[in-house]
Amino acid sequence: xxxxxxxxxxxxxxxxxxxxxxxxxxxxxxxxxxxxxxxxxxxxxxxxxxxxxxxxxxxxxxxxxxxxxxxxxxxxxxxxxxxxxxxxxxxxxxxxxxxxxxxxxxxxxxxxxxxxxxxxxxxxxxxxxxxxxxxxxxxxxxxxxxxxxxxxxxxxxxxxxxxxxxxxxxxxxxxxxxxxxxxxxxxxxxxxxxxxxxxxxxxxxxxxxxxxxxxxxxxxxxxxxxxxxxxxxxxxxxxxxxxxxxxxxxxxxxxxxxxxxxxxxxxxxxxxxxxxxxxxxxxxxxxxxxxxxxxxxxxxxxxxxxxxxxxxxxxxxxxxxxxxxxxxxxxxxxxxxxxxxxxxxxxxxxxxxxxxxxxxxxxxxxxxxxxxxxxxxxxxxxxxxxxxxxxxxxxxxxxxxxxxxxxxxxxxxxxxxxxxxxxxxxxxxxxxxxxxxxxxxxxxxxxxxxxxxxxxxxxxxxxxxxxxxxxxxxxxxxxxxxxxxxxxxxxxxxxxxxxxxxxxxxxxxxxxxxxxxxxxxx
Amino acid sequence: xxxxxxxxxxxxxxxxxxxxxxxxxxxxxxxxxxxxxxxxxxxxxxxxxxxxxxxxxxxxxxxxxxxxxxxxxxxxxxxxxxxxxxxxxxxxxxxxxxxxxxxxxxxxxxxxxxxxxxxxxxxxxxxxxxxxxxxxxxxxxxxxxxxxxxxxxxxxxxxxxxxxxxxxxxxxxxxxxxxxxxxxxxxxxxxxxxxxxxxxxxxxxxxxxxxxxxxxxxxxxxxxxxxxxxxxxxxxxxxxxxxxxxxxxxxxxxxxxxxxxxxxxxxxxxxxxxxxxxxxxxxxxxxxxxxxxxxxxxxxxxxxxxxxxxxxxxxxxxxxxxxxxxxxxxxxxxx
Numbered sequence: 001x002x003x004x005x006x007x008x009x010x011x012x013x014x015x016x017x018x019x020x021x022x023x024x025x026x027x028x029x030x031x032x033x034x035x036x037x038x039x040x041x042x043x044x045x046x047x048x049x050x051x052x053x054x055x056x057x058x059x060x061x062x063x064x065x066x067x068x069x070x071x072x073x074x075x076x077x078x079x080x081x082x083x084x085x086x087x088x089x090x091x092x093x094x095x096x097x098x099x100x101x102x103x104x105x106x107x108x109x110x111x112x113x114x115x116x117x118x119x120x121x122x123x124x125x126x127x128x129x130x131x132x133x134x135x136x137x138x139x140x141x142x143x144x145x146x147x148x149x150x151x152x153x154x155x156x157x158x159x160x161x162x163x164x165x166x167x168x169x170x171x172x173x174x175x176x177x178x179x180x181x182x183x184x185x186x187x188x189x190x191x192x193x194x195x196x197x198x199x200x201x202x203x204x205x206x207x208x209x210x211x212x213x214x215x216x217x218x219x220x221x222x223x224x225x226x227x228x229x230x231x232x233x234x235x236x237x238x239x240x241x242x243x244x245x246x247x248x249x250x251x252x253x254x255x256x257x258x259x260x261x262x263x264x265x266x267x268x269x270x271x272x273x274x275x276x277x278x279x280x281x282x283x284x285x286x287x288x289x290x291x292x293x294x295x296x297x298x299x300x301x302x303x304x305x306x307x308x309x310x311x312x313x314x315x316x317x318x319x320x321x322x323x324x325x326x327x328x329x330x331x332x333x334x335x336x337x338x339x340x341x342x343x344x345x346x347x348x349x350x351x352x353x354x355x356x357x358x359x360x361x362x363x364x365x366x367x368x369x370x371x372x373x374x375x376x377x378x379x380x381x382x383x384x385x386x387x388x389x390x391x392x393x394x395x396x397x398x399x400x401x402x403x404x405x406x407x408x409x410x411x412x413x414x415x416x417x418x419x420x421x422x423x424x425x426x427x428x429x430x431x432x433x434x435x436x437x438x439x440x441x442x443x444x445x446x447x448x449x450x451x452x453x454x455x456x457x458x459x460x461x462x463x464x465x466x467x468x469x470x471x472x473x474x475x476x477x478x479x480x481x482x483x484x485x486x487x488x489x490x491x492x493x494x495x496x497x498x499x500x501x502x503x504x505x506x507x508x509x510x511x512x513x514x515x516x517x518x519x520x521x522x
Numbered sequence: 523x524x525x526x527x528x529x530x531x532x533x534x535x536x537x538x539x540x541x542x543x544x545x546x547x548x549x550x551x552x553x554x555x556x557x558x559x560x561x562x563x564x565x566x567x568x569x570x571x572x573x574x575x576x577x578x579x580x581x582x583x584x585x586x587x588x589x590x591x592x593x594x595x596x597x598x599x600x601x602x603x604x605x606x607x608x609x610x611x612x613x614x615x616x617x618x619x620x621x622x623x624x625x626x627x628x629x630x631x632x633x634x635x636x637x638x639x640x641x642x643x644x645x646x647x648x649x650x651x652x653x654x655x656x657x658x659x660x661x662x663x664x665x666x667x668x669x670x671x672x673x674x675x676x677x678x679x680x681x682x683x684x685x686x687x688x689x690x691x692x693x694x695x696x697x698x699x700x701x702x703x704x705x706x707x708x709x710x711x712x713x714x715x716x717x718x719x720x721x722x723x724x725x726x727x728x729x730x731x732x733x734x735x736x737x738x739x740x741x742x743x744x745x746x747x748x749x750x751x752x753x754x755x756x757x758x759x760x761x762x763x764x765x766x767x768x769x770x771x772x773x774x775x776x777x778x779x780x781x782x783x784x785x786x787x788x789x790x791x792x793x794x795x796x797x798x799x800x801x802x803x804x805x806x807x808x809x810x811x812x813x814x815x816x817x818x819x820x821x822x823x824x825x826x827x828x829x830x831x832x833x834x835x836x837x838x839x840x841x842x843x844x845x846x847x848x849x850x851x852x853x854x855x856x857x
Contacts, residue, residue: 314740316739316740335739336739336741337743337744340741340742348740353736354736354737354740355740356734356737357729357737357738357741357800358733359729359732359733359800359801360730360733360800364726364729368741368742368743369741369742371723371726378722380723380725422741
């Protein structure tokens with residue numbers, strides 16, 4: 001590792017007036033960015049602001065159209081990903097780049113596996129992998145483990161370990177590294193990044209989570225609509241000013257007014273009532289009530305069973321025992337179809353794998369769940385349904401060239417709106433949201449929160465799972481915290497992030513100390 | 523419940539649209555161009571090509587093959603594959619021929635022959651959905667099983683007896699107003715598949731399953747039923763093809779249909795279908811079958827070595843898919 005001296009004032013990486021167009025679309029216009037060694041530089045901006053394009057120009061994945069690019073004073077002429085890596089620009093991507101079926105060791109050194117005359121040097125590989133893993137605190141991970149068996153947080157660290165094995169590490173780009181991580185795991189990752197920074201690496205950190213920027217950033221550059229909005233020391237900014245710089249307008253409050261279900265209809269029957277739900281015979285039993293107009297948050301660590309609970313309620317995962325009532329009527333959870341017909345909708349966390357039909361058009365994606373109800377004798381429903389779908393998309397402010405284009409051409413926030421429209425079209429009584437704003441930019445987040453608040457006011461029962469605590473607490477009327485598949489406790493709307501964390505993690509931080517539960521509750 | 527609109531809709535979908543040939547004519551446009559070019563060239567260089575006799579001959583050659591291709595297309599749209607269609611065709615044809623030789627009435631013999639195809643298709647579907655076998659493996663197994671059964675029950679001999687009933691042979695060899703029956707049946711099958719795929723809920727579900735089965739399931743699509751159905755339909759059409767081939771040849775041939783599965787897949791691909799699912803159309807599959815038929819027919823007319831034709835069709839498959847890939851990337855670039 002050839003790190004620059006700690007206190008050099010000359011930039012390690014210097015972009016000046018860089019532009020990039022895709023056909024007629026200008027993705028970047030006259031953007032400049034200087035990264036100094038030993039500094040964490042945050043890159044902020046909404047989706048579509050040009051962050052990904054900038055990163056791809058930086059890492060050599062894209063050729064810039066204009067402007068200058070220098071690494072440690074040397075001009076970069078014809079960058080390719082390989083040449084940029086060799087020059088010391090490394091990246092940890094949001095979409096993990098590990099090969100899931102190969103071992104950790106093979107992944108760490110893929111492309112430059114130690115070998116003698118074409119034969120793999122297995123022992124050398126293991127030793128070097130061991131060192132690399134120890135370097136990121138993964139002493140417990142066996143280099144021979146197959147990557148797909150590792151939890152997301154560990155994979156993220158393996159990814160970092162992989163980057164650190166490069167010959168030269170001057171700059172590391174982190175693109176949304178904490179998206180799949182819980183608060184605690186994120187905190188550990190940020191610690192790692194701090195250590196890298198203190199070791200003299202220049203870090204470019206991209207995240208949607210504002211408080212992370214304040215936690216780790218020394219300097220921030222804000223992009224808006226492909227241009228440079230602002231750049232300056234992090235200490236010059238507070239949350240409001242940063243958001244204003246990103247969206248170009250004042251955002252008063254991200255979260256909707258509490259619809260205060262308590263005053264609306266606590267006398268009514270819960271619109272969703274779950275009793276004694278067990279996923280397997282020896283799994284803990286879960287009870288859950290959601291009243292009409294109420295937003296219930298589900299908190300907990302990654303792996304605490306939040307997503308699984310939603311999938312079980314929706315009938316997508318088999319359950320062992322338990323009963324589910326929708327609007328007072330018992331529903332046999334025989335599959336997503338029966339729950340859908342009873343009035344339940346589920347927006348999954350993984351939109352790509354468990355939501356979108358990428359080859360189908362936007363309109364076809366919206367209507368797919370309502371086709372049967374609107375069909376006569378098996379024929380596709382007429383214009384009415386399509387028009388209703390269009391109206392819903394219009395009211396959700398979907399940004400698309402045409403509703404006939406494939407849904408895969410949309411950005412994350414707009415894809416989420418398509419899925420939301422799909423469920424709204426089925427006239428649901430209960431909507432389950434799993435990490436609704438994952439990978440969605442600030443502006444679209446605010447819109448989505450407004451919509452969720454509006455839907456609750458319309459009388460829907462809503463369940464939101466979120467790892468992002470400000471969101472969970474800002475959105476929900478009350479929060480249930482899950483731990484190891486069981487409900488560890490319930491918190492009112494006034495609860496703090498610490499309350500949630502304490503409930504979520506008291507057992508897992510001290511597995512033997514179940515008798516301490518009483519103390520943490522008090 | 524009232525409409526779930528809580529604020530004024532704002533029309534946002536007004537951006538400019540790039541109009542391409544594909545947008546107008548659908549994904550089979552490339553195939554149509556190739557077909558027209560091939561027909562045009564043949565009409566110019568051969569005096570025989572556009573004669574009624576040759577055209578109806580061409581139609582008879584292509585029809586059965588087109589029917590199989592349409593069935594294959596449904597399976598391919600769900601991102602599956604059916605390798606058993608050739609063997610199923612042979613078995614259905616031989617069973618029908620044996621029943622006819624045994625004196626069973628024509629309609630019943632046809633019904634049983636087609637039913638054999640449906641049952642084998644259902645078994646394929648069950649293997650894929652219940653035992654979770656990859657479609658390639660399940661239908662590869664069925665390819666061997668069905669071929670083995672037909673060789674066993676016929677003792678590998680042509681089933682002809684003292685000649686199949688004349689009424690039965692007329693089905694595939696007769697004409698209506700000068701149009702070969704086979705062509706009418708194939709056109710009917712293509713039209714029916716087109717209607718099902720573009721106008722029915724089931725058709726939309728087929729594309730949804732091919733696009734992403736897990737997403738489709740979570741949107742309430744009965745993924746298993748749809749999957750079993752497409753294999754059953756593919757089996758049904760293979761059975762129908764077998765009955766028609768037996769009728770055309772006036773005999774049940776146990777080795778009939780060898781290699782049909784690969785030709786059917788080729789026809790789908792040339793017609794714009796993607797083996798990854800959710801892309802393709804019935805018209806495209808029929809066009810693909812026609813292209814291959816026209817090339818073979820033209821080759822015969824021009825006395826081109828048939829081996830060269832195989833090379834040409836191989837090249838065509840690669841070009842068709844490469845062109846499609848290039849098109850997809852171009853579309854992605856233009857946003």
